[in-house]
Structures are given as C-alpha cells and as structure tokens.
Amino acid sequence: MVQYVGTTNLARLVRHVGLEAFLRGLAGYIEDDFRRWPQFEKIPRLASHSASGVIELMPTSDGALYAFKYVNGHPCNTAAGLQTVTAFGVLSDVATGYPLLLSEMTLLTALRTAATSALVARSLARRGSRVMAMIGLGAQSEFQAMAFRALTDVRRLQVHDTDPAAARKFMRNMARAGMEVTLMPTSTGAVMGADIITTITADKQQATVLSDNMVGPGVHINAVGGDCPGKTELQPGILSRGRVFVELPEQTRVEGEIQQMPDDFPVTEIWRVLAGHEPGRVSDHDITIFDSVGFATEDFSALRYVRDGVAGTDFCADIDLLTAPRDPRDLFGLLDLHEPEAGNSI
C-alpha cells in the first residue's frame, strides 16, 4: 500500500506538530540533505509550457530514495478563483521502484520554500538581524514570515504590497503570530532600516521590486519571487554589489535573478556554505543575496519529513495505487474476471 497525505491531513499534521516546530523540523531535513548534496542525482526539471502556464516534473534521488514533484504555474488562475501554483509529490524506494508516499505539496511547497529561505538567512544574514522587510504579500508571504520567526531572531516585519486586499489578508493572518508587523505604503519605506529584505512578488515579468539605491551595506536579500525566465525582482546593480548564493547554478542562471547577468557571473552554491566548505557572510558590510528558485532536493527533504512525521499516526491513509498479486507475474489474475461484480467497495 502507498501512504496518502492530502491537504486536510497535511494541515492536521502541521497543527499537531505546531507550525513553528514543523518549520524547524523541515528546515533540519532540508539542511541535512543540502549537506550531502553531492549524493543527489540532479536532473533538470521537465517543463511543459502552454499559453496559460507551465506544468513541471521535478525529480531527484539520493540513491536510496527517489522523489518527484508535479507543480504547475498559471498566473491567470487567480482571476478564476483558482490557485496560481498547485503541487503534489511522490517518494519512492529506489531498490524496488515502488512508490511509498503520495503527498499534496501545495501547502508543503510553501512550507519548504519558507523553511529554506530562513535556513539560508541564518547562515547569511548579519548576526542579530531582527527587522525584515517583505515586499509582496501573496500566497507565500505568511509562510516566509513564520519561518523567519521559527528559525531566526527576526521579530519585526515592515511589509508592503501594491494590492490592499493582499495586505489585509496578510495582516489578518499575522494578527496572532507574535511578531510586530507594520504595513508600509511604499516598498522604499518598507526596506528602510531592515536587516533582511524578502522579495516575493508574483508578477511574471521583469519588474524592479528593489532598485539599487534601496539596498544599503550589510543587508541580506532573500529573493524568492523571481523564479522563471523573464521574471526578476532585483536591479542588476544590486547583484554586482553583493555576493550571490544559489541552489543549482545551471538552473538559477536560467530562472533566477542572475538571468540578468553574464553566464560567468560568480555565484556560491549554498550547499557548500551549509556544509562548511565555503564561508557565507564574511563581514557586516557584505550584501548577501539568496537567489532562490527552488530545487528538487528541497521537495525530496519535505517528502522525507512528511513520511517520518505521519509514521504511526492517522494523518495519512493507505491507498491502493499498487497491486499486490500473490504471484508477481500473474498480473492478469488481479482482474478477477470470474468474480461476480457485486457490492465491491473501494
């Protein structure tokens, strides 16, 4: 049997564990897997583009477990009351090829993206960073805020969105989060005095969310929104002044902020920092930039975390995605053709 975790059970699991504890646990799994990065098979994601969006398959494997995520990106969905991004994923046993776990990943992707951002900021932001600016208050924004609360010293948020409805939703959701949140009328105001700047806008276009003059020395930039060709948030000047950290360089050069830079623009692979092979921030004056686009290992870690989290609980259900014939070569016998079809239930 394959274990199934739908959105209802994933939300139950998060409530049961507690959101901040869940994010810390998830970040631990992501960190463990980044630290053994060379063990992973890095397969480019497989994208199917259409006029309305993209559907992607993102697989990876560490030789013992295999995972893939299905994820779509359809910017116009919101207008129809649907989500821009939905996702699900599967974790499998490499030795047998059998799937073990099928999980929703719409919520889980938001959780793992936020956990990754906060985990990386812990290595790159100035020690004692307490004030974070957030520009863009869409679906991902509260997850980011809560991950920084769970994993870092950030306790004050200065936030901005051009859409008042998005801002209202954010303020409502953060009302009981234990953080000081100030809604700012401009992004320039939001970044003023911030130790960390998180950009997380959703427009699928080359947009300047942060211009060069908005970024002072010592700031850490968590650039989450720019994650596909043609979609960026930072003025190139910022990238030139800072040190840029990435997940998989080949992918980030196509999808991240550095798509604006020459092919040989220097970057540091974040796994090397987390594994202790390279320094993160080297001075309080550095501008550090995490050019985050999301990579399959983070989904692998998230599925691994969910699998361990639901083990022995009722936060999952068995589904008959696999057959279990008595004789593995007798697939035909599973059709039970000579059984009367009466009253079978699922």
Added chain:
Amino acid sequence: MVQYVGTTNLARLVRHVGLEAFLRGLAGYIEDDFRRWPQFEKIPRLASHSASGVIELMPTSDGALYAFKYVNGHPCNTAAGLQTVTAFGVLSDVATGYPLLLSEMTLLTALRTAATSALVARSLARRGSRVMAMIGLGAQSEFQAMAFRALTDVRRLQVHDTDPAAARKFMRNMARAGMEVTLMPTSTGAVMGADIITTITADKQQATVLSDNMVGPGVHINAVGGDCPGKTELQPGILSRGRVFVELPEQTRVEGEIQQMPDDFPVTEIWRVLAGHEPGRVSDHDITIFDSVGFATEDFSALRYVRDGVAGTDFCADIDLLTAPRDPRDLFGLLDLHEPEAGNSI
C-alpha cells in the same frame, strides 16, 4: 477534488465493461490519438537509473490535456515477490494546470500495451490471420492474447515459455478465454504456421528469441519485449528482411529492436499508417514488424479512456490532493491554525 482510481476500482471497471469491450474501447482512444499525433508534445521520458532498475516519468500533452506516467522497471523484484513493473499516472487540465485524475497504471499499462499491439496488428497483419505464436508468458501475456481476441480474427495461440510455472499460469488464466491454446515445448515449434508472432520475454539482455530462419514471408511480428537499451529479442537479419513500424523513431532507435541497426535504418511511423498517410502491409509476402517500446501518448489515451469510463460511476473516489481556498492567495488560511485539532477525519 481530484478523481482517484486505484487497482481495485480499475479491476472493477474492467469487469463492469467486460475485458474485451474495455480493450476495444481503449484501442479506439489510442487510435484516435495516434491519428492526431502531430498535435502532441513529444517529450523524451525522464529516467533515473540505479543498480537495481529504473524509474521513469513519461509526460505528454495535446495542448488541452496533459498526462504523465510514473513507471519503474526492476527485474530483480520478482525474486522478492514484487512486480517488475508498477505504474501510476495523472491527467491534468492544461488551461489551469490542475490535476483531474490520478489512476493506477500497473494494470492499465498492460491493457494499453496489449490494445496497441492488437490495434497495430489489425493494420499490418495479413487479412484473415487466425494463428498467433506467443513467446514469453509473463505478466503481459494474457493481456496480449485477449486484446488480439477482442480486436482481430486471431483464435488460435501457439505459446512457449522456458519457465513451466509461467506456462501453467498462462494456461490457467486462458482456460475460459474462448481461444484454442497449445503449449509448445520450443519456440521453433510455437512459430510454425503462425500468421502473427508476439515476442514478449522479460530478460533484460540481448537475447535471440526469434532467429532469422524461424520467420517466413507474410508473417507479422509484434515485438513487445525489447524495450530498453541492451534488451532485444530479434536477430537483426529479420529486421533487414522486413518493414519496421515504430512509435517515436528517436525513442525506438535507443530502446527498441532497431537499436541493433544503423541510425539511418528505414522505419515507418505507425501513426502515419493509422492516419492513412502511408500504407501498412503492401503484399501478402511482406514481413511486417511492430517494434513496440510504448510511448506516452498511449498512456495519455488510456487515462483519457479511464476518466470517461468512471464519469458518473462509483469506480472512482474523490481525494483532496488539491486545496480549494476561498481566496486563492490565502494559502496560509488553509492551515486553519486557530482551529482546535479535534476529531477531524480525512
């Protein structure tokens, strides 16, 4: 909600429709999709190889629907009482990126492979072909036999397997199939007088299941077993004497029987025959060879067929693989963090 069809419900659906009617209906969907082949996005399958086997993702899209199949191939699984090949698939709406149907595809792949074989034989075998040899009586064999019964005039089988247990299983499963089945002690005996030869052995190696001298003029060969690099069943001489028909040439040149031939070995794309653009068999003396490796469009057709088949029935279940927030940007609200965690069920 996403519709879910597990192995139990897929078997129920097949029994409800009737196996032969199911295979004919499925072949109709496969044929319809082959006829509009140029509309499909042909994406190479994405394989993750390990010492014990391979896990593949096979996506395709016609611009309105997107499908992918997850399928593994682990030859050693049988020894552990597990299946060599298991599969599942998803059908999605291209316009929104939302998954519509999740279905088991272990049974469904066997059904679609057999339906494709019989559909193609109907175009390529000599009219009035009644006798089929089958070499290899593993998991796929009964499905092949029943698809030929459902779609062609084949009524007599001459079958062989080196493993007596596999042969016994086949004879048992075919006892009430309405076909004359003769178990032969050798493959040479099995092919004697056959109009059609189906090779469907499972050894993952360059094996000579059919040698040149076993194949007389006028025969149609349905070569199903050879489907990955290093795994072939036919002596190259047979390929030189015959006309070879394939699904996607780029894929078949790597995975099919023609991996033994030069890169420019002439082949005919089977969709062109089914669409009426090229002739199939042109004389009663032709040796026609369907070098079948399986392609993603066949899975697409199968998922489409299952989706239509379960519509309005109880052969499927709704699962919460997707979220449905009131406000699509309020993903965080789905966590219901302020709800007491009590007595929720899945």
